[in-house]
Amino acid sequence: xxxxxxxxxxxxxxxxxxxxxxxxxxxxxxxxxxxxxxxxxxxxxxxxxxxxxxxxxxxxxxxxxxxxxxxxxxxxxxxxxxxxxxxxxxxxxxxxxxxxxxxxxxxxxxxxxxxxxxxxxxxxxxxxxxxxxxxxxxxxxxxxxxxxxxxxxxxxxxxxxxxxxxxxxxxxxxxxxxxxxxxxxxxxxxxxxxxxxxxxxxxxxxxxxxxxxxxxxxxxxxxxxxxxxxxxxxxxxxxxxxxxxxxxxxxxxxxxxxxxxxxxxxxxxxxxxxxxxxxxxxxxxxxxxxxxxxxxxxxxxxxxxxxxxxxxxxxxxxxxxxxxxxxxxxxxxxxxxxxxxxx
Amino acid sequence: xxxxxxxxxxxxxxxxxxxxxxxxxxxxxxxxxxxxxxxxxxxxxxxxxxxxxxxxxxxxxxxxxxxxxxxxxxxxxxxxxxxxxxxxxxxxxxxxxxxxxxxxxxxxxxxxxxxxxxxxxxxxxxxxxxxxxxxxxxxxxxxxxxxxxxxxxxxxxxxxxxxxxxxxxxxxxxxxxxxxxxxxxxxxxxxxxxxxxxxxxxxxxxxxxxxxxxxxxxxxxxxxxxxxxxxxxxxxxxxxxxxxxxxxxxxxxxxxxxxxxxxxxxxxxxxxxxxxxxxxxxxxxxxxxxxxxxxxxxxxxxxxxxxxxxxxxxxxxxxxxxxxxxxxxxxxxxxxxxxxxxx
DNA sequence: AATAGCCTTGCAAATGTTTTCATAGAAAAT
DNA sequence: ATTTTCTATGAAAACATTTGCAAGGCTATT
Numbered sequence: 001x002x003x004x005x006x007x008x009x010x011x012x013x014x015x016x017x018x019x020x021x022x023x024x025x026x027x028x029x030x031x032x033x034x035x036x037x038x039x040x041x042x043x044x045x046x047x048x049x050x051x052x053x054x055x056x057x058x059x060x061x062x063x064x065x066x067x068x069x070x071x072x073x074x075x076x077x078x079x080x081x082x083x084x085x086x087x088x089x090x091x092x093x094x095x096x097x098x099x100x101x102x103x104x105x106x107x108x109x110x111x112x113x114x115x116x117x118x119x120x121x122x123x124x125x126x127x128x129x130x131x132x133x134x135x136x137x138x139x140x141x142x143x144x145x146x147x148x149x150x151x152x153x154x155x156x157x158x159x160x161x162x163x164x165x166x167x168x169x170x171x172x173x174x175x176x177x178x179x180x181x182x183x184x185x186x187x188x189x190x191x192x193x194x195x196x197x198x199x200x201x202x203x204x205x206x207x208x209x210x211x212x213x214x215x216x217x218x219x220x221x222x223x224x225x226x227x228x229x230x231x232x233x234x235x236x237x238x239x240x241x242x243x244x245x246x247x248x249x250x251x252x253x254x255x256x257x258x259x260x261x262x263x264x265x266x267x268x269x270x271x272x273x274x275x276x277x278x279x280x281x282x283x284x285x286x287x288x289x290x291x292x293x294x295x296x297x298x299x300x301x302x303x304x305x306x307x308x309x310x311x312x313x314x315x316x317x318x319x320x321x322x323x324x325x326x327x328x329x330x331x332x333x334x335x336x337x338x339x340x341x342x343x
Numbered sequence: 344x345x346x347x348x349x350x351x352x353x354x355x356x357x358x359x360x361x362x363x364x365x366x367x368x369x370x371x372x373x374x375x376x377x378x379x380x381x382x383x384x385x386x387x388x389x390x391x392x393x394x395x396x397x398x399x400x401x402x403x404x405x406x407x408x409x410x411x412x413x414x415x416x417x418x419x420x421x422x423x424x425x426x427x428x429x430x431x432x433x434x435x436x437x438x439x440x441x442x443x444x445x446x447x448x449x450x451x452x453x454x455x456x457x458x459x460x461x462x463x464x465x466x467x468x469x470x471x472x473x474x475x476x477x478x479x480x481x482x483x484x485x486x487x488x489x490x491x492x493x494x495x496x497x498x499x500x501x502x503x504x505x506x507x508x509x510x511x512x513x514x515x516x517x518x519x520x521x522x523x524x525x526x527x528x529x530x531x532x533x534x535x536x537x538x539x540x541x542x543x544x545x546x547x548x549x550x551x552x553x554x555x556x557x558x559x560x561x562x563x564x565x566x567x568x569x570x571x572x573x574x575x576x577x578x579x580x581x582x583x584x585x586x587x588x589x590x591x592x593x594x595x596x597x598x599x600x601x602x603x604x605x606x607x608x609x610x611x612x613x614x615x616x617x618x619x620x621x622x623x624x625x626x627x628x629x630x631x632x633x634x635x636x637x638x639x640x641x642x643x644x645x646x647x648x649x650x651x652x653x654x655x656x657x658x659x660x661x662x663x664x665x666x667x668x669x670x671x672x673x674x675x676x677x678x679x680x681x682x683x684x685x686x
Numbered sequence: 687a688a689t690a691g692c693c694t695t696g697c698a699a700a701t702g703t704t705t706t707c708a709t710a711g712a713a714a715a716t
Numbered sequence: 717a718t719t720t721t722c723t724a725t726g727a728a729a730a731c732a733t734t735t736g737c738a739a740g741g742c743t744a745t746t
Contacts, residue, residue: 005731007733021733022694022734031695046481051458055395056393056701059701070424072424072622077417093439093440096439117395224623283597349702364704377724393701396701396703397704400704
């Protein structure tokens with residue numbers, strides 16, 4: 001019992017392979033009667049069409065590649081889900097790869113995706129290796145950058161302006177009257193998201209004359225455990241800031257837990273603000289003030305745009321969509337103690 | 344400028360296509376000199392081999408399918424990451440699909456994966472539709488069930504005994520002296536994980552003579568927001584339990600936040616236990632007592648087993664690996680108030 | 687009644703690669 | 717010097733499908 005192929009099905013239905021192929025891909029071209037016979041033969045034989053053979057014919061492979069820094073982090077799980085749902089509804093299957101924030105690995109993974117002849121490719125952010133950009137240009141396949149927006153991006157992009165995200169967060173702290181502010185960010189090498197947010201925040205602080213002390217600026221990985229312990233160490237010192245601007249909500253949650261552990265009350269003694277508004281940020285106690293990045297919306301739009309580009313088979317499409325950010329004020333930020341006394 | 348294929352590269356290198364193919368797949372069969380020429384031609388032309396054509400030849404497609412209920416939930420993100428890392432190291436690429444806890448959707452997705460001729464397939468849990476089982480049997484492709492262990496499973500499996508997980512959690516509460524216990528679980532239809540845990544817990548409670556009140560048992564989706572609000576409602580009533588056994592850590596985190604919101608102190612006035620030990624469970628305040636499911640370990644073992652089955656091309660392999668559970672005692676559970684007085 | 691046009695189907699070529707078999711030349715053994 | 721054994725390469729078949737072209741049978745039009 002070998003696997004049934006299209007000629008087996010054809011024989012079983014008493015028609016030619018060509019007709020079976022048509023019945024599957026262009027049902028309107030074959031008469032209702034033969035279609036029924038063929039459906040029956042397919043059912044009976046357990047035939048499953050071979051996409052590889054189809055793709056070889058220059059047709060679509062019906063796959064879309066998605067490359068992310070990591071999957072196991074709340075940060076990207078939500079976009080991935082939304083993106084997958086959207087393209088999946090249109091009959092595509094997702095080829096997933098994750099590179100652990102390493103752009104050389106990313107290059108190798110993207111190459112593999114091209115080997116599989118993905119119909120389109122989505123990547124996170126606009127930071128990529130030179131080789132990656134060259135390969136993408138050669139392949140003539142629609143490629144979309146997700147998560148980041150830049151008006152002058154080399155690739156089509158759908159996402160937010162991370163600089164603005166940093167600004168919004170910083171402005172909120174400044175407006176509340178904070179002057180003693182700490183910053184907790186992940187490494188900014190190979191990570192344009194974090195870099196943009198940090199730059200935006202620093203610009204605002206400088207314009208407002210807020211001095212950033214070096215020992216209140218720490219670098220931690222995207223990881224609650226390490227964020228919590230590093231921040232606990234920072235907050236344990238004698239001289240501590242009245243507010244913490246965190247590179248994202250994962251780190252901000254770490255900050256909230258660290259404060260809870262040390263008995264520092266939020267927002268009375270410490271304000272914490274994050275970026276992202278991930279699942280859980282609205283539920284932590286105290287609930288987290290953050291700059292909302294609408295992950296689901298980004299994933300859905302990205303899916304639509306990319307499916308559209310594929311169906312127009314337009315590798316040179318250009319789209320730059322800026323998704324709006326919102327400052328979500330919750331319970332983790334407030335005026336610093338001295339300002340409260342003064343006001 | 345069309346895309347270079349293997350004959351283009353061959354011409355460029357001054358050899359036959361067969362030699363190029365060999366240089367790529369069995370480098371040891373071609374002389375160092377020609378290999379160099381070919382590498383150069385590949386580099387120069389930007390050639391990327393076509394896996395579809397390769398797969399069509401009856402060779403491996405170098406893809407592995409993974410079907411999950413959902414990706415956007417901490418629960419599965421970690422296994423997915425570990426599994427992906429493992430198979431990716433061996434040269435495979437992941438085809439991902441998520442069905443939103445619907446087994447008919449799952450059937451359709453698995454069919455699509457088979458269309459793409461995945462070399463192997465991993466699914467979550469042992470609950471699947473009849474059609475799915477039939478299709479899997481017909482396809483002669485290694486299939487592995489992840490996350491769940493059962494000694495009599497129809498499919499090879501690697502995972503934990505969910506019944507035991509429920510028992511461990513229940514025993515811990517009983518041992519602490521709790522008698523007034525609430526249970527918060529997701530829907531158990533089409534979800535053997537939740538079903539097993541619930542059954543295990545109930546068995547222990549009955550054996551211990553603990554009476555489970557209906558109005559202390561609620562059903563919520565896997566979702567912090569809804570878990571928190573439903574639990575807050577439960578805890579807001581006059582008559583409330585001294586302990587909450589939660590179907591997993593996501594729900595347990597919701598319980599912790601709900602208690603915090605209501606000013607109910609954990610563990611003095613309420614004990615909370617979860618199942619899973621997801622990222623964050625060790626950092627919440629109070630830190631969460633839970634039954635640890637080693638997600639990373641499961642993902643890695645699963646990846647190894649499945650790659651092994653593929654390389655032996657053994658569709659009928661059978662493996663049943665039971666991964667050990669551990670009760671992780673943290674700060675969210677303690678003796679009930681009356682027991683403390685008595686003791 | 688004859689012709690034109692449409693609908694349905696089959697034939698065969700094409701797709702990009704791998705692999706079996708064959709061959710030519712070189713190296714080794716006699 | 718002749719035969720044997722290797723090694724490196726090429727020619728061609730095979731893989732499962734799609735599609736352009738052609739043809740046969742109808743219906744509709746005149």
